[in-house]
């Protein structure tokens with residue numbers, strides 16, 4: 001019988017307990033450049049792990065580990081939902097992005113990524129930019145989300161916004177029987193890289209918008225745009241966006257905006273937006289359902305950018321990315337219908353769909369390996 005292992009010396013808890021169902025965690029240490037990073041590979045059933053690298057001044061290694069484990073698991077679901085041949089991974093660099101960056105640090109990080117030999121592909125996330133990854137690119141090819149001037153596919157907010165528009169069409173189809181965007185009213189929170197492009201496409205389709213942002217100039221700009229594109233724009237204060245008389249709420253700014261305080265104020269029939277982690281907690285999906293508000297799970301809606309990043313491995317091609325992004329329409333309709341059939345929330349339906357995709361692939365993998373002979377014939 002295997003000898004009882006002593007508890008890990010990292011933290012009080014056994015490191016393997018913390019890893020839960022993650023495949024691999026790599027601690028990267030390069031004292032010369034000051035690099036301290038953690039790469040977490042959650043699940044590679046569907047393909048090599050894919051996920052951005054976040055740089056943040058974590059208060060402790062434990063905090064960094066918790067974050068990277070949580071984020072890498074989320075990536076497994078995002079990749080499965082988008083039908084990508086990638087699994088979930090993520091990396092965090094412990095440090096202040098304002099003060100602690102250097103070319104040497106990112107080159108050292110690139111070497112660690114390279115050492116995984118294609119098990120992990122990464123790119124920018126909160127606190128890191130492509131200028132940082134240009135240094136990592138000198139050490140490894142396993143980087144994606146590359147700017148056009150370096151031969152990549154460029155701005156991911158373009159497919160993300162297109163994905164949001166397909167999701168809005170699917171929602172209209174489900175709720176109103178037609179996927180036309182015109183004649184409906186949308187409340188957009190945040191007119192940044194994604195929200196602004198969504199607003200433009202909705203105006204072009206003849207929609208009416210309530211909009212809010214903390215930056216005055218983008219509000220003025222979209223009001224001006226409506227004169228040439230059509231539709232109508234009503235600007236409201238940040239906090240008023242939750243209670244306007246609209247058909248659909250389109251959160252494109254912050255996470256956690258669907259919570260105990262905002263749900264009672266919502267008058268919309270659906271929520272469809274790009275913001276990550278819109279629900280403050282899972283039980284808010286149930287509260288929305290009870291209030292009769294259809295929720296389009298954020299990670300299904302905002303997959304366009306990820307689809308582009310994954311597609312980059314075949315070389316940049318905007319048409320192909322658009323075609324793949326269009327799948328969000330069908331996928332979301334399927335989730336709405338399944339949630340109805342099984343009497344579960346749309347979040348639960350989306351999660352189950354991803355779990356099934358991964359499980360099916362796992363079974364296929366074991367089918368192919370079933371007949372394989374072991375290399376060494378070791379007798380007990």
Ligand code: NAD
Nearest residue numbers: 156157160190191192193194213214252253274275276305
């Ligand atoms: P962004 O930073 O360009 O835009 C966010 C906008 O929200 C800004 O204009 C900002 O002024 C505004 N804002 C901030 N706080 C606000 C508030 N309290 N009220 C109203 N407006 C506020 O970001 P983005 O790239 O457009 O992304 C928007 C959301 O979508 C984020 O949650 C992001 O994580 C998510 N997302 C983006 C992509 C992408 O490809 N860019 C992909 C997936 C998910």
